[in-house]
Amino acid sequence: MQPQFVLLVNLAAAFSLLGASAQAQNQAEFAAQQLQRQQQREKALSDKAEEQRPDVRLPRAPAADAGAYPANEQPCFPIRHIALNGDGAAQFAWALKAADGAIGLCLGSAGINAILAKVQNALVGAGYVTTRVLAAPQDLTTGHLALLLVPGRVRAVRFAAPADESGPSWRNAVPARPGDILNLRDIEQALENLKRVPTAEADIEIVPGEQPGESDLLIKWRQSRPVRLSLSADDSGSASTGKYQGGATVSLDNLLGWHELFYFSANRDLPVGDARGEHGTRNYALHYSMPAGYWLYALNASRYRYYQSIAGANQNYIYSGTSANVELKVARVVYRDAARKTTAALRLYQRRSNNYIDDTEVEVQRRQMSGLEFSLAHKEFAGDAILEGTLAYKRGMRFFGTLPAPEEEFNDGTSRPALVNLDVSLTLPFKLRATQLQYQASLRGQASNSLLIPQDRFAIGGRYTVRGFDGEASLSAERGWLLRNELAWAAGAAGQLYVGLDYGRVSGPHAALLAGDSLMGGAIGWRGQLAGVQLDIFSGRPIRKPEHFRSARHSAGFSLNYQY
Incomplete structure (x- = not known):
């Protein structure tokens, strides 16, 4: 059994x-x-x-009043070509499109200032807020207008006190490096990286440097x-x-x-x-x-x-x-x-x-x-x-x-x-x-x-x-x-x-x-x-x-x- x-x-x-x-x-x-x-x-x-996650959009700088190109300006010079010269000018050639409407016009000093304002506004709109465009004295009887680009560069990136002594590293948070042309988009990205930690507060101030065109990025950072x-x-x-x-x-x-x-x-x-x-x-x-x-x-x-x-x-x-x-x-x-x-x-x-x-x-x-x-x-x-x-x-x-x-x-x-x-x-x-x-x-x-x-x-x-x-x-x-x-x-x-x-x-x-x-x-x-x-x-x-x-x-x- x-x-x-x-x-x-x-x-x-x-x-x-x-x-x-x-x-x-x-x-x-x-x-x-x-x-x-x-x-x-x-x-x-x-x-x-x-x-x-933070989305940082810095307020746009107010655009200069470029206005319309003046008509019947005297004296005036026919503008057939506009060139951009200076350090790093090649990478900003796109900004000249803002002044395409000036080609073929007869312009004097007010018209030249309008060209400068339009090109400058294009640069600022793209985030290059410390880069400047100038027009040096020149012979305009040739129909050729030469503009001079003065790039605004980052001289240094540093923390404000007390984070300057015991704060975190800025190198992996800030895309810009000393010597780079300053752009607001880099600062926005840096602020998003700094603020992605919920317990941290951050701000970045653009401080004038010692030389013309130079600026420091001063990071104000605090973590609770x-x-x-x-x-x-x-x-x-x-x-x-x-x-x-x-x-x-x-x-x-x-x-x-x-x-x-x-x-x-x-x-x-x-x-x-x-x-x-x-x-x-x-x-x-x-x-x-x-x-x-x-x-x-x-x-x-x-x-x-x-x-x-x-x-x-x-x-x-x-x-x-x-x-x-x-x-x-x-x-x-x-x-x-x-x-x-x-x-x-x-x-x-x-x-x-x-x-x-x-x-x-x-x-x-x-x-x-x-x-x-x-x-x-x-x-x-x-x-x-x-x-x-x-x-x-x-x-x-x-x-x-x-x-x-x-x-x-x-x-x-x-x-x-x-x-x-x-x-x-x-x-x-x-x-x-x-x-x-x-x-x-x-x-x-x-x-x-x-x-x-x-x-x-x-x-x-x-x-x-x-x-x-x-x-x-x-x-x-x-x-x-x-x-x-x-x-x-x-x-x-x-x-x-x-x-x-x-x-x-x-x-x-x-x-x-x-x-x-x-x-x-x-x-x-x-x-x-x-x-x-x-x-x-x-x-x-x-x-x-x-x-x-x-x-x-x-x-x-x-x-x-x-x-x-």
Whole structure:
């Protein structure tokens, strides 16, 4: 009897394990949703951090009144050609276009002064505020007008007291070097690098040097403290792994004196209710970034884990998943003027994910991917309005141990996708009578001809995409777009009410398996500060959805953050 009993026990265990394995296969979609949710959360936090980065636009110097070229001036000389001479004149030949209207005119002293004013205004408008243009006495009967360029150069870069003795380095923050021609764009970039540390305040004063045309850049810099602590809580999690999430972030600012940012964050589910221990999440993230003039270098790493208890035939099993991401990003401001800025970036990434039943890995769900992403970001200022957008091309590559995706066996996905992402936003403040309002629109899109695995698909439905849905289910496919609209108005001294209307649509091969292809939802909320706590509370509901798409009739949420 004993051998038979052992055999029965083994068979029962085998059937239980098979049942759990089959259930684990059904959990693959759940695992993908968890990773998508985490990716959306990380993107929202990244976008919020990006919004807090300073944009410095120094006020334009008042332009000299060039006026129109005088008519019938006496005496006058026909102007057939204008040349720019002097140290570094070749690189400023473009400024002469401002005086193209003078060619062919007969001008005297007033007309020559108008030419000088127009060329000078062109230089100042381009940021060369200490460079001067002069006209020496010359024979104009030849029709040739020669202008003399006197470049304004940087003599020295230095800190004002007391930072001159114990302050940080200016060399990786200020693009300009002694001897360079002074330009406001270099000063704006320097101030952005100096102020990117939230605990630092900075200003740069242009001080006349000892010689004509020379100036010193005097940096006034002060840092309140090098350490910050931030505590947060929200209800952005899923019911399956923990609705309520809490986190803490420790930031170390400018520790090495290179204007670098370093932070470590830890987040987890908050044990609320009767389901303690049956499910949960853990997330850890690390960030380091350092500027170098117009360059920015950044390293990000994160690790995420979730788990939940699943009822088996004879016992409960713990189904869990982990993901790890590492990325290195290099960005450079390739163009900036008084009203716009363009940045190019290259990102190298690797990500891994594994799923487990108890302590046994479900190997068919193992993923390891790596790739490159090239992006162009542009920011445009038009009065009080701000328009910004990012266009990115991402390509999966076969390096750093990349594994074929499990879906490749069935030609249903790839670990080397090629896809394009677009992100555009418009912020438009305006007044309606005495009420201050702000309209904000955000357009996101993705296009790909590849069959994508779930984590790479474009997903909609939830607080980070189409509001009004609880986020427990989503629509995702290879291609898609969404538009978020929001109108906000001041409510008290430190808060604002807002209403939002969002719409999204997905398409592609995997869209055929969905309950539908579009969602529309709305939300109303309040965001602001109470007793030092940043708070956002909202309520929303679906407006239009597929018939069999699962979502609550109403969804409410909150997020709060306290920083010290």
